[in-house]
Amino acid sequence: MYRLYDFLPSGNGYKIRLLLNALDLSYDLIEVDILKGESRTEEFLKLNANGRIPLLQLENGECLAESNAILIYLAENTPLLPEDRLDKARVLQWLFFEQYNHEPNIAVVRFWMTHGGPTEEQKAQLSAKMAGGYAALDVMEKRLTDQNWLVSDTFTVADIALYAYTHVAHEGGFDLEDYPAIRNWMERIVKRDRHVLITDH
């Protein structure tokens, strides 16, 4: 059985939990409290030298890090990852967009706001982070105005990856009022079979 090292408030971890549930794959959840430094212990660093969750341990003991790499690994040969070479690359395009343009703005501001911030140092970066987050949402809105799902006409792991922090963006102060296509897309995702809520498991 898979073993998932995870911190429940993490949207990056949430992606994996959503996908495991969507694929009906069972797993052991090992909670790692990153706020208490549990992802930087000598023991954990042996599993992931980068000291981060989520981390997926396979049955043979091998470990795989980086949430979006784990998504691709698990989705391979399922309907959630297209077989077509260009469509598959488009899934990756969205996953890299998520880690570079979306998460460092939207997830980071949310983390600040839900963990006693913003501090003075964070305040100095706040307007740039908010602008970056809205710019990422603009790109998504544009795409989702034209089609139901990010990559093509079917739901893929790209939708799971972008949903994770978009659906909690309001916790960082992002207002989705002007993003109707994103709001409709999130409603479509919630209505899917085997959609699991962040507090589940």
Added chain:
Amino acid sequence: MYRLYDFLPSGNGYKIRLLLNALDLSYDLIEVDILKGESRTEEFLKLNANGRIPLLQLENGECLAESNAILIYLAENTPLLPEDRLDKARVLQWLFFEQYNHEPNIAVVRFWMTHGGPTEEQKAQLSAKMAGGYAALDVMEKRLTDQNWLVSDTFTVADIALYAYTHVAHEGGFDLEDYPAIRNWMERIVKRDRHVLITDH
């Protein structure tokens, strides 16, 4: 023929040029001066709504963005991308690590330092960025102490992706003196056939 929209000083673009050359694929280079806003024109935004280079245009006119997604697309079915499911996911693990932990620190500081910075605002973030960059280099050093290439015993696009900004890290003030495994790895890369220098093409 492929068409590559690129800005020559970009390490993200350099990755693609290295790979195209390694695979002996010819392409038209369309230079886009991001400093003059050429990646944010109405015309360019039609090709990439996210307004960034590098951008690969296929023969049929379709465009693919995100440097690391382009690497995977081009490397598919070549020796530079393993076929094994876990090894392929490990390539992705390094590519996501590159975009989240390496590039936002090492490439961003390099950009500041080579473009008239650091400004007062950049100075406030500098120590965190330097620490983040060295932490990324630590993870690479650890891996490359045990083996010749990042993913396994063969050279992959993960090595190309991480090489791009590591080999110019010194331009941002990063000192690789204490990273002998990384320095040896870079020497191995430079000695490979069809390795192209950043100023080439």
